[in-house]
Amino acid sequence: MGPALEPCGIDSREYGVLSVLGRSEPMSQLEAAQRMGIDRTTMVAMVDGLERKGLVGRRPHPADRRKNIVEPTERGRAVLAEAGRLVAAAEEEFLAPLPDGDARLLRDALERLIPPRSDG
């Protein structure tokens, strides 16, 4: 995934964070961290980086001023969409050596073993 995402200017962890933030309702940093199973202090650094790149923005939660709502910017959403395409293409290429039908079987088996989280 790393090399596949290079044209986007993000790495796989940033793609994960961007996915969490862009594919559900707006959420706080803590909620995002919990969805990804990472520490909230790690999320601070991740959001810092994405914010510097202009891909997400922080704004105060209207009802609870302790919280930051973190949302992708317009450009962040564009990068997320493009990243999704690149990752899908990389996955297809990776699975190409398998005989017809085996790719789906592999994906289904892995999904049964490791239920996907919201960060894809």
Place this chain on the structure above:
Amino acid sequence: MGPALEPCGIDSREYGVLSVLGRSEPMSQLEAAQRMGIDRTTMVAMVDGLERKGLVGRRPHPADRRKNIVEPTERGRAVLAEAGRLVAAAEEEFLAPLPDGDARLLRDALERLIPPRSDG
């Protein structure tokens, strides 16, 4: 693998090194490092740890005194055997949710995608 190996007193990286050293002809630290795709300086630390635990021993190469031959001790071989059993059991448990036959298919597909190295 980590939790599965705990009863052995080794972690997954140490299991990898022990496998490389115990499942082929005796070899130098550099050869072992190259088989695992890790740096030789990292191998120094790994062998240090395994030696402290009494699982491997260093001896000079008879024909080239720059080299260390690193081999499992008798106890190292016993731990390797037990670790192999624990890992196999953990894998079986992990794959248990899959319908009959799918476990083999999954393993075969993964093997086709990612050819196994000598560290298993």
Place this chain on the structure above:
DNA sequence: TATTGTTATACTCTATAACTATA
């Protein structure tokens, strides 16, 4: 008193550079 974000700090794993001894 508990929670959210933040900062400072420490720890783990790994690699790079430089040294010693051998070849």
Place this chain on the structure above:
DNA sequence: TATAGTTATAGAGTATAACAATA
């Protein structure tokens, strides 16, 4: 001149502890 092992050191990534603001 090159190679094997070693050491010292630095970097990435992560977590824990402590603090400020807010609930």
